Amino acid sequence: QVQLVESGGGLVQAGGSLRVSCVASKRTSNTVTMGWFRQAPGKEREFVAAINMAVGLANVADSVKDRFTISRDNDKNTVNLQMNRLKPEDTAVYYCVAGARWDNQRLDNFMYWGQGTQVTVSS
Helix, strand or coil, X not given: CCCEEEEECEEEEXXXXXXXXXXXXXXXXXXXXXXXXXXXXXXXXXXXXXXXXXXXXXXXXXXXXXXXXXXXEHHHCEEEEEECCCCHHHCEEEEEEEECCCCCCCHHHEEEECCCEEEEEEC
């Protein structure tokens, strides 16, 4: 079993920045990709970004592509999401995920999920 532990998040004003990070407890064939989903109140979970841990190929949702950056430290099994120019609509619980394919945005591509970290953007 793989545990994903998130850190970061919190409360920020619109236009500000936050960084969330996640570390995986171990590597398996289903942690070659790590990334993030988010879920806002009353909405479905949506894909945010994913990255291939070995080679760094990234897949970022169009809705955040110009503001969010995903990065990784493969030696430390860590993925980071830098969020800039945050908007109130970015308010959500952000979930760290791990799966097999970096180019697949479907929920069922990701076998492991963290418990989530709250990001709140005030207007």
